[in-house]
Amino acid sequence: MKPPPFDYSAPTTLDEALALLLEHGEDARPLAGGQSLVPxxxxxxARPSHLVDLAGISELGSIVVDDGHLVIGAMVRERAAERHDDVRLLAPLLAQALPLIGHPAIRSRGTIGGSLAHADPAAELPAVALLLDAELVAQSRDRGKRTIKAADFFSGFFTTALQPDEILTEVRIRRPALRTGSAIEEVARRHGDFAMVGAAAMVRLEDGKIADARVALTGVSDIPVRATEAEAILEGAEPTDEAFATAAEEAAKSLSPPADLHGSSSYRRHLATVLMRRTFKLAAQRAKEAA
Ligand SMILES: Cc1cc2nc3c(=O)[nH]c(=O)nc-3n(C[C@H](O)[C@H](O)[C@H](O)COP(=O)(O)OP(=O)(O)OC[C@H]3O[C@@H](n4cnc5c(N)ncnc54)[C@H](O)[C@@H]3O)c2cc1C
Incomplete structure (x- = not known):
């Protein structure tokens, strides 16, 4: 099928792009890598009458380290982030998640900001942002900049806190504490497909015990979710297989994943249980190695 007709602008500054969004209101949409919007x-x-292409705005395209935070511009391509040394060093979970997105050709076009703004409940980056307490910076022409916590950013199925006149400009991720390990695993029907269910976990060890455990899931709700029951069970526990299994099983009881032709709700709950257990174990192993 062909898209309906639309006007197209290619601004070269953020100010210019924000002015275009303000002028065209809900009829306009930012275009990033186009990997979701174009289909x-x-x-x-989607039937926007005006596309505002962000590709020419160089100020959205950098990765910098600022005051213990990794700051990733919204237009950084997923493939570029995946290969960046600072991403591997300061946000290892993000570096582990990026190769799971589609295929290299998709990641060469798809952007960090586009994936977050698109807010697909099966996507990896929203769950990673949630787990890492990332801060998402949005800007509008009228109201300037605001910082939105990842926990407040994803508000529903493919819906975020962004207003139609706002552009997501950057993501800020705090460097992990010492003795922290992370892992992400998922189950997809074919390599490169969106996962049916995914789990991302982070474990921090102190004196051999779990000081902090976090887990975020994809594909079990209309937004990425933290399994806080599992996190509470693990806090202060020994990092054993039994503890991880108990935490995963308890947390899975409160999940009501959606069913579709790829899998029933109970199958997805089972996947979530297995993936939580595995990622906790791997994250704890990596935390030990980092000690
Ligand atoms: C075959 C295929 C497989 C894929 N597999 C996966 C997968 O396994 N996991 C996964 O997570 N993703 C997957 N993707 C999605 C892809 O990798 C991109 O992350 C995603 O499409 C969005 O990024 P984009 O830059 O292409 O955004 P676009 O498609 O350009 O935009 C998506 C939406 O976000 C809005 N938007 C974009 N940037 C901004 C911004 N800075 N501020 C405000 N709004 C903005 C747009 O207006 C639009 O509504 C797949 C895509 C394809 C085509």
Whole structure:
């Protein structure tokens, strides 16, 4: 199918792009890597009358380290982030998650900001941002900048806290504490497909015990979710297989994943249990190695 007709602007500054969004209101949409928006246009599931291409705005394209935070511009391509030394060093979970997105050709176009703004409940980056307490910086022409915590950013199925006149400009991720390990695993029907269910975990050890455990899941709700029951069970526990299994099983009891033709709700709950257990174990192992 062909997209419906639209006007196209290619601004070279953020100010210019923000002015275009303000001028065209809900009829306009930012275009980042186009890996989700262009198919949506082609299927006529989105019908913006004006596309504001962010690709020429160099100020959205850098990765810098600022005051213990990794700051990633919204237009940084997923493949570029995946290969960046600072990402591997300061946000290892993000570096582990990026190769799970689609295929290299998709990641060469897809952007960090585009994936977060698109807010697919099966996508890896929203769950990673949630787990890492990332801060998402949005900017509008009228109201300037605001910082949104990842926990407040994803508000529903493909829906975020962004307003139509706002552009997500950067993501700020705090460097992990010492003796922290992370892991992400998922189950997809074919390599490169969106996962049916995914789990990302982070474990911090202190004196051989779990001082902090976190886990975020994809594919079990209309937004990425933290399994806080599992986190509470593990705090202060020994990092044993039994503890991870108990935490995963308890947390899974409160999940009501959606069913579709790829899997029933109970199958997805089972996947979530297995993936939580595995990622906790791997994250704890990595935390030990980092000690
Ligand atoms: C075959 C295929 C497989 C894929 N597999 C996966 C996968 O396994 N996991 C996964 O997570 N993703 C997957 N993707 C998605 C892809 O990798 C991108 O992350 C995603 O499409 C969005 O990034 P984009 O830069 O292409 O955004 P676009 O498609 O350009 O935009 C997506 C949405 O976000 C909005 N937007 C974009 N940037 C901004 C911004 N800075 N501020 C405000 N709004 C903005 C747009 O207006 C649009 O509504 C896949 C895509 C394809 C085509």
């Amino acid at each position: 949506l246009l082609s299927f006529r599931l």
